[in-house]
Amino acid sequence: VKINCGALAASLLEIELFGHEKGAFTHAIKQKPGAFELADGGSLFLDEISETTPDFQVKLLRVLQEQEFQRVGGAETIKVDVRIVAATNRDLERLVAEGAFREDLYYRLNVVRLELPPLRERKEDIPLLVSAFLKEFREENNRPHLTISPRAMAHLQSHDWPGNVRQLRNVIEGMVVMATSNEIGVRDLPPDIARFKPGAPNVTLPIGSTLADAERELIQATLLDSGGNRAKAARILGIG
Numbered sequence: 289v290k291i292n293c294g295a296l297a298a299s300l301l302e303i304e305l306f307g308h309e310k311g312a313f314t315h316a317i318k319q320k321p322g323a324f325e326l327a328d329g330g331s332l333f334l335d336e337i338s339e340t341t342p343d344f345q346v347k348l349l350r351v352l353q354e355q356e357f358q359r360v361g362g363a364e365t366i367k368v369d370v371r372i373v374a375a376t377n378r379d380l381e382r383l384v385a386e387g388a389f390r391e392d393l394y395y396r397l398n399v400v401r402l403e404l405p406p407l408r409e410r411k412e413d414i415p416l417l418v419s420a421f422l423k424e425f426r427e428e429n430n431r432p433h434l435t436i437s438p439r440a441m442a443h444l445q446s447h448d449w450p451g452n453v454r455q456l457r458n459v460i461e462g463m464v465v466m467a468t469s470n471e472i473g474v475r476d477l478p479p480d481i482a483r484f485k486p487g488a489p490n491v492t493l494p495i496g497s498t499l500a501d502a503e504r505e506l507i508q509a510t511l512l513d514s515g516g517n518r519a520k521a522a523r524i525l526g527i528g
Contacts, residue, residue, distance in 0.1 A: 289327040298344045298489030303360050305348075312361025324357060324368050331371040338376040338383060342478075345390045351377035352396050372397065407449040407456065412492075414445045414456065421457050425464040428526070436462060436472040443474060447481050 291304055294399050307322030323332055340348065351357045356367045374397050383389035407414070418436065450457055463476045474482050493502055507525065514520040522528060 289323045290329070290333045290335065291323050292335045293307045294339035297490070298341045301340065301344060302347065306351075306359055308360040309362040312359070314484050316361070319359070323358065324351065324370055327370045328368040329370075331373055334372065334374045336376060337374040338378040338380060338389060341443050342388075342390060345393045349390065349393045349396060352393075353419050413494055415441060417453060417456055418444060418460060421460040422464065424512060428490050431464060431467075431470075433470045434468065434472065436463075436465060438514075439511055440472050440474050442478060442512050443477055 291301070296304060303320075303322065305321050305323045307325055308316050310316060310319050315398060341409075347357075351368075352372060355369060356365050358365055370472070380389055380394050380398075384391045384394050418441065422434070422436060426432055445458070451458075459478060459481070462478070463472050467476050493505060510521040510524050511518065514524065
């Protein structure tokens with residue numbers, strides 16, 4: 289069950305999570321279970337957890353610690369077994385230091401921590417993401433033969449993507465819709481990406497990589513730098 293904490297006022301968020309009893313407020317014409325009840329035995333994803341108010345954080349902390357709550361306007365205590373997954377694009381440790389996020393709730397949530405770096409710090413993911421988004425939007429727009437040129441890919445991989453994966457996805461969708469041929473080229477890129485001249489790609493390999501891994505990465509990087517020209521890339525690499 290998914291809840292976007294940043295999209296709801298605190299009072300509405302409480303109703304969405306805990307549910308309400310009939311007559312708890314105007315227009316509450318029947319009992320409604322909340323997200324905690326619906327997620328019982330499963331997982332509840334709280335997106336943008338940093339946008340909740342301190343008062344609401346107190347109520348959320350109690351549910352996480354006691355695994356029980358009451359519906360809005362109700363007296364019955366409801367017990368649940370729910371796995372909580374919370375996400376934010378803000379620095380919760382800094383918010384705790386500033387007093388904007390409860391320290392006890394932060395430590396209660398921070399059991400298993402996964403940090404996803406911004407796209408600019410994992411540019412090796414960009415070709416994979418572009419390929420996935422291109423496939424998705426080719427099918428949506430009935431353009432099965434549409435491809436992307438190596439130079440256009442080089443521009444995409446060199447961009448810093450302040451809007452991260454959402455921005456990349458939107459750019460790919462726009463190019464698929466507006467492309468005038470079966471190959472997306474530099475001319476089809478948004479102006480801020482098209483006018484940036486990408487440098488030669490670097491090859492970075494973690495310790496533990498095999499020689500086969502190194503060979504594949506070097507060949508791919510050389511192909512990218514040579515604009516997809518296989519003969520030129522082979523000459524640079526000194527291979528057939």
